[in-house]
Amino acid sequence: MASVLEGLQKQLTISTQRLNALREAYAIQSDPNLKFTLEQQIAQLEVEILGVKKQIEASYGISAINSSTLLEQKIRELSVSVESRIGELFLVNVDRVPPRDRFWSAFDEHIERRNPFQFHFVLACPTQEPDSFAERMVYELVIEELEEEMDAINYVHRPDSRRVRLENLPLGRNLRVAQREFKKYFVNRFGMSDAETAFEDYIRTGLPKLEYQYVATVFQINANEWNAKLMEDYLQWIMDVFHVDNTHDEVPTFLFFFAVNLQDAHVNPLPAKQQKVVESIQRIINKNRDRTSLINQLTPVSEDWVADWIRNLGEQNESKIQDLVKLIIAGLPEEKQSKYQQSKLLDMTDIERFQEIVYKVAIE
Numbered sequence: 001m002a003s004v005l006e007g008l009q010k011q012l013t014i015s016t017q018r019l020n021a022l023r024e025a026y027a028i029q030s031d032p033n034l035k036f037t038l039e040q041q042i043a044q045l046e047v048e049i050l051g052v053k054k055q056i057e058a059s060y061g062i063s064a065i066n067s068s069t070l071l072e073q074k075i076r077e078l079s080v081s082v083e084s085r086i087g088e089l090f091l092v093n094v095d096r097v098p099p100r101d102r103f104w105s106a107f108d109e110h111i112e113r114r115n116p117f118q119f120h121f122v123l124a125c126p127t128q129e130p131d132s133f134a135e136r137m138v139y140e141l142v143i144e145e146l147e148e149e150m151d152a153i154n155y156v157h158r159p160d161s162r163r164v165r166l167e168n169l170p171l172g173r174n175l176r177v178a179q180r181e182f183k184k185y186f187v188n189r190f191g192m193s194d195a196e197t198a199f200e201d202y203i204r205t206g207l208p209k210l211e212y213q214y215v216a217t218v219f220q221i222n223a224n225e226w227n228a229k230l231m232e233d234y235l236q237w238i239m240d241v242f243h244v245d246n247t248h249d250e251v252p253t254f255l256f257f258f259a260v261n262l263q264d265a266h267v268n269p270l271p272a273k274q275q276k277v278v279e280s281i282q283r284i285i286n287k288n289r290d291r292t293s294l295i296n297q298l299t300p301v302s303e304d305w306v307a308d309w310i311r312n313l314g315e316q317n318e319s320k321i322q323d324l325v326k327l328i329i330a331g332l333p334e335e336k337q338s339k340y341q342q343s344k345l346l347d348m349t350d351i352e353r354f355q356e357i358v359y360k361v362a363i364e
Contacts, residue, residue: 005056005330012052019045071331071354074324075361078315088163089143090313090362091355092129092136094348095305099295103137104144106293116253117242119235119291121281124298126261127347133298134218134257135164141214141255154252155216156189169219169258171234178234203241206248216255223262228280239288266299300345303329306354313358328354 019042026038103120110118120137124130138155146152156165170181183199190210192198201207221231235258240246242254260281262274270278278296285292303325310321329340332350340346 004334005327006333008052008056012049012056015045015049015052019049071327071357072361074320074327075358077320078310078313078324078358079317080313080315080362087139088161089136089139091163091352091359092132092139094309094351094355095301096133096136096298098297099133100137100140102293102295102297107141110291113290114244115291116244116247116251117239117291118253118255118293119239119258119288120255120293120295121258121260121285122298123260123262123265123278123281123294123296125263125265125267127349128266128298128300129348129352130261130298131166131218131220131259132348132352133295134259135166137257138164138216138218138255141216146213152213153216154210154212154214155218164216164218166218166220166259169221175230175233175237178230179237182234182238203247203251206250209250210252212252214253214255216257218257218259220259220261223260223274223277226260226277226280228276232280232284235284236287239291243291265296298348300343300347301351302345306346306351309355 022038022042022045026035026042029035029038099122106120107118120134122130122134124133138153142148142150142153150162156167157163158165167185170178170185172178172181186202187193187198190202190208192202192208238256242256260277262277264270265274265278269275281294285294306328307321307325310324315321328350329337329346332340336347336350
């Protein structure tokens with residue numbers, strides 16, 4: 001069911017379209033009687049549109065130019081500082097302090113052990129965007145470790161963008177097929193020749209040499225398709241292949257992120273099916289504690305963190321910040337608004353929609 005704001009937006013759009021059509025008809029009409037009728041209809045619609053705009057302004061603190069630009073209009077009023085450097089990171093960096101700290105703690109431990117291969121499992125409900133968290137950590141790695149030297153890292157880009165492309169983990173009906181598909185993925189990504197021999201030769205010799213300090217990969221996995229026996233054997237094989245004892249010194253540091261979408265992962269207690277997936281992943285972690293981490297604290301976010309994110313862009317006017325936060329909440333479907341009223345928390349999927357609009361406005 002649409003929210004009240006969505007209903008007003010729809011009403012405004014339809015009325016504006018009708019008004020434009022009547023004005024076009026009036027412009028070409030020569031019959032005085034028909035012109036008079038059109039004038040009355042136009043005047044009536046203008047009053048109706050003005051009333052809807054006033055209702056939106058009174059309820060949500062914005063001037064409604066048209067329904068498609070309500071949020072953009074408020075965003076354009078922000079004082080965004082140049083120093084905030086709005087980039088890809090600002091699409092995915094609200095809150096997440098505990099999981100972020102968990103990643104960096106694990107990363108630093110691996111570096112101290114001189115471990116060139118890291119495997120980070122990001123387990124969360126799809127509404128909390130586990131893949132976006134993994135994407136965020138790739139950008140932070142570029143900033144924190146590489147001082148924004150993009151040539152020092154290899155990750156797969158989205159078409160016509162510097163954003164990280166999320167990829168499905170290569171799979172098959174059994175372990176042998178899954179292994180074959182992974183080798184094909186690897187050699188295709190790095191432009192090698194024969195899938196079998198090129199993959200094995202690279203792991204053993206480090207040739208052809210990859211001119212990067214880091215190679216980052218974000219694989220997304222749908223927990224509904226999780227086959228515990230196959231996945232545990234397959235992921236263990238990947239970790240055993242990319243192991244310091246098997247690989248050449250010239251191989252760069254590889255970071256693998258496995259973003260596992262597990263419905264209602266933040267709900268307690270978990271249903272039995274979801275719990276089995278969690279237990280399966282935990283078995284993998286327990287066998288490989290020296291090279292893995294589990295990041296599973298991705299929960300809905302307080303509106304205070306959204307306000308802080310806006311402040312970090314450079315806006316310090318509290319009235320503007322609060323108006324914008326209210327507008328985000330008002331634009332939610334009624335079911336989500338009801339959920340928000342109970343918990344005062346927002347799903348990351350809804351926050352990222354807002355971030356995308358800010359990013360779009362900022363780069364224009």
